[in-house]
Amino acid sequence: MKQLSDNIWYVGVNDRDKERFECLWPLPYGVSYNSYLVTGDRTALIDTVDSRFFPQFLAEVRAVLGNRPVDYLVINHMEPDHSGSIALVRSVWPDVCLVGNKKTLAMVQGYYGQAAPVLEVGEGSTLELGGPALQFTLTPMVHWPETMMTLETGSMTLFSGDAFGCFGSLDGGVLDTELPLQHYWTEMVRYYSNIVGKYGQQVQMALRKLGGTQLGMVCSTHGPVWTEHIAQVVDVYNRLSLYEGRPGATLVFGSMYGNTALMAESVAEGLVQGGVKDFTMHKLSRTDLSYLIADAFTYKGLLLGAPTYNNGLYPLMQEYVNELQGRLLKNRLVGCFGSFTWAGQAVRRLQEFATQPGMELVGQPVEMKQGFTAETAAQCRQLGLDMAHRLTEEA
Numbered sequence: 001m002k003q004l005s006d007n008i009w010y011v012g013v014n015d016r017d018k019e020r021f022e023c024l025w026p027l028p029y030g031v032s033y034n035s036y037l038v039t040g041d042r043t044a045l046i047d048t049v050d051s052r053f054f055p056q057f058l059a060e061v062r063a064v065l066g067n068r069p070v071d072y073l074v075i076n077h078m079e080p081d082h083s084g085s086i087a088l089v090r091s092v093w094p095d096v097c098l099v100g101n102k103k104t105l106a107m108v109q110g111y112y113g114q115a116a117p118v119l120e121v122g123e124g125s126t127l128e129l130g131g132p133a134l135q136f137t138l139t140p141m142v143h144w145p146e147t148m149m150t151l152e153t154g155s156m157t158l159f160s161g162d163a164f165g166c167f168g169s170l171d172g173g174v175l176d177t178e179l180p181l182q183h184y185w186t187e188m189v190r191y192y193s194n195i196v197g198k199y200g201q202q203v204q205m206a207l208r209k210l211g212g213t214q215l216g217m218v219c220s221t222h223g224p225v226w227t228e229h230i231a232q233v234v235d236v237y238n239r240l241s242l243y244e245g246r247p248g249a250t251l252v253f254g255s256m257y258g259n260t261a262l263m264a265e266s267v268a269e270g271l272v273q274g275g276v277k278d279f280t281m282h283k284l285s286r287t288d289l290s291y292l293i294a295d296a297f298t299y300k301g302l303l304l305g306a307p308t309y310n311n312g313l314y315p316l317m318q319e320y321v322n323e324l325q326g327r328l329l330k331n332r333l334v335g336c337f338g339s340f341t342w343a344g345q346a347v348r349r350l351q352e353f354a355t356q357p358g359m360e361l362v363g364q365p366v367e368m369k370q371g372f373t374a375e376t377a378a379q380c381r382q383l384g385l386d387m388a389h390r391l392t393e394e395a
Contacts, residue, residue, distance in 0.1 A: 001060040002174045004217060004225060005155045007132045009037040011045075011060040013053040014169040021167065025194045025290045029183060030169030033081055034221045036159060037064050038152055041130020044072040044099070046150060046159045047221055048085035057085060058092065069093045072119070072127065074134065075100040076161035077147050078107040082221050087112045099127065101138060103146035126153075137209055139163065141202035143195060149206070156216040163206060164233050165222035166191045176224045184223060185236070186294075191222065192240045193297035194290050197327035203241035207234065240297055243331045243358075247395045248278030249301030249387060252292055254285065254314040260307050260339045262372040263380045267303055267337060270384020276301075276391060284316040289323060296324055300394055301333045301362075301387050304350050308340035313349040321353050330358025333394070335387045337366035337380060344369070362390045 002010040012034035021027055033049040035057065043065060049057045061070065070093045075083060078100075086108065089096060097117040098108060108114050121127070127134040135151045142163050150159040166188035173179045196203065218226040218233060226233050251268055255261035261283070268281055280295050284306075296302055306317035313321070334354035338346030347367040354361040363386030366379045 001063045004036075004174070004219075005157065007039050008152065008155065008157055008217075008219075009039070009064045010174045010219075010225065011035050011037050011057065011064065012170075012174075013049050013056050013060070015050065015053070016169055022195075025167075025190070026288050027167060029167060029187060031167050032170045032222055034219065034223075034225075035082075036219055037061060038129060038132050038134065039064070040132045042071040043068060044074055044127070044129055044134060045070045045089070045096075046074045046219075047076055047082045047161075048073070048089060050081045051084035051088060054085045054088045058088075070096050072097050072099050072129075074127075074150050074159070075104050075108065076150055076159060077221065078104055078111065078144060079162070080111070082161075083108070083111065086114060090114060101136070101146060101148055103140075104148070107146055121148075137206075139202070139206040139209070141199050142206050143199050143202075151213075156214060157219060158210070158213075158215050158217070159219045160221075162196070162221050163203070164218050164226065164237060165220040168223060170224060174225050176226050176229050179224055181224070181229070188223070188233070188236055189240065189298055190290060190294040192237065193294045193327065197240075197293070197297060197329070200241040200243055200328065203237060207238055207241070210234075243297075243329060245298060245300035245332060246278070247391050248299040249276060249303055249391065250292075250295035250299045251279060251281045251303040251305075252295075252317075252320060253283060253305035254307065254317045255283065256307060256309075256314075259368065259372050260305055260337075263337050263339065263366065263368060263376065264305050266377045266380035267305065267335070267384040270381035270386075271303075271388050272384075273381065274385045274388020274392070276388045284314070284320065289320060292320055293323055293327070296329060296332070300331075301335070301391050303335045303337075303384070303387060304353070305337040306346045306350065307338060308344055308346040311343060311345055313346050317346070318349070321350070325353070325356075332358075333360050333362045333387065333390050335362045335365070335383050337368075337383060339368040339370075341370055362387050
């Protein structure tokens, strides 16, 4: 529990046990489930936490309220890591009024069988708490259809739901001014690209709704409470939702017996010879997909290499390409290379990805039959050089 302003309290919890978010994405630093209390003549709880943490959560809320009840529960997002304690809150405060938009309230009934009392709100609706006032903005598909944001208009504190969130527990502090932020920035990119990445257009619509609003605090459901770094946080989400990659590249390859790996080494040599220093290099079988997706969202250049497998694309590369396509990644410079023994398919499949709308094929794709040769090495170095020169033009 931490007081953030005269009327606002942080009552969230840390999860240091969960190994994978959504049972998919690694959590090396854990994750926080953030909830907030706004107090006036009446009280409003903004979102809840994963139900596993309800006893701790209840203690945090009671430490602020004492014997006062929770009058309203504002539901910005229905994903169970935030809504999971709704029925438990009702078991403690049976008269709490659930506040949400039409889609939210339908989901509340579907998930938890909870009904009246409820208050349905829409775009621009306000809720007076006798002192503080809450104003609601609908942000559908950021990243569920019911998502919304809540603004406390006195302090201009935005309770943003999952927007502006990131992976990582809150270690000893809550505010951005209290925490070492380096890993939160990288975890923000990974969180956005893994969870929200498909919905760039919808994130842009939400950002336009917030345009010109001078925010005092941004209180997401995951990660630090942002005060001094609000502009930087908004910039990260703006850049990622526009699919803007920074100058540099990520080189991702699969290799079964080392031949395609030798191609990748030569491509990397070409990048370096061309003056590219900001790039990452990953072998598919050694790096979790989560980080590969994040790097594709980070860099403008994308170099992909894989062998043919069962007359198709190497399965781990096929999965990676599918994930990038599913997130509607675009505005990327793509180079491709691959290998085969008797029937080549990998390069053709990668070239199809590289020439889809929003992508630009760079250089001449390199296809190797059987063993690695000096000629193949030279072609791969040239592919790396071509990518380096194209990135220089973009810079």
